[in-house]
Amino acid sequence: MSGVDEVLDKILGLDGAVAIALVDYNSGLALAQRQIAAFDLELAAAVNTEVVKAKLRAIDQLGLNEKIEDILITLTNQYHLIRLSEQPGMEGIFSYLVLDKSKANLALARRALATLDGTIEL
Numbered sequence: 286m287s288g289v290d291e292v293l294d295k296i297l298g299l300d301g302a303v304a305i306a307l308v309d310y311n312s313g314l315a316l317a318q319r320q321i322a323a324f325d326l327e328l329a330a331a332v333n334t335e336v337v338k339a340k341l342r343a344i345d346q347l348g349l350n351e352k353i354e355d356i357l358i359t360l361t362n363q364y365h366l367i368r369l370s371e372q373p374g375m376e377g378i379f380s381y382l383v384l385d386k387s388k389a390n391l392a393l394a395r396r397a398l399a400t401l402d403g404t405i406e407l
Contacts, residue, residue, distance in 0.1 A: 292405045293319040296382065296397055301389030303363070306381045307405075310334045310369075316378070324383060333367060333381055355395060362386050368398040374406070 289307070296305045297319050304320035306329075313334040318326050336356060344351055358365040364384040370376070380398050384391070 289317045289405050290319075292401055293317060296401060297321055299384075299389070299394055299397055301385040301387070302382065302394075303385055304329075304381075304383040306330050308334060308379050308381055309377055310337045310379055311377050315381075320383075326383075329365075329383070330381060333365070333379075337367060337369065337379055355398065357391075360386070364389055364391060364394070366391075366394055366398060368395075368402060370402050372402055372406075375402070 293305050293307075296302060303322045304318070304324045304326050306315040306318040306326050308315050308330040313331040315327055315330040318330070320326055336358070337353075340353060340356060344353070352371070353369050355369075356367040358367075363386050366382045366384065368380045370378040370380070380401055382394060382398060384394055
């Protein structure tokens with residue numbers, strides 16, 4: 286397992302990365318965060334907790350036997366990528382990555398978040 290700071294710094298090294306946080310979706314609190322541009326990451330973590338909860342409710346109400354891999358929100362100039370942890374002991378945690386759409390490689394970002402989930406421990 287790698288240290289949280291080390292892994293978050295590595296994610297911020299991706300082309301177009303603006304901010305990254307690990308968020309507890311039960312409380313909406315950012316447990317760890319890094320950013321390289323002005324962005325209210327605490328507020329974004331809290332409001333995106335509601336996005337995660339809504340999607341989990343929808344899957345449950347539809348009776349789908351599925352798990353969320355990631356949630357992508359595409360804005361005019363940004364991608365917001367959310368990935369729920371699948372790691373034992375990290376239930377209720379999601380990673381939240383903000384990317385500059387003009388510079389980011391979405392496939393590499395998704396892969397980086399999957400790797401992040403398998404390499405850190407809170």
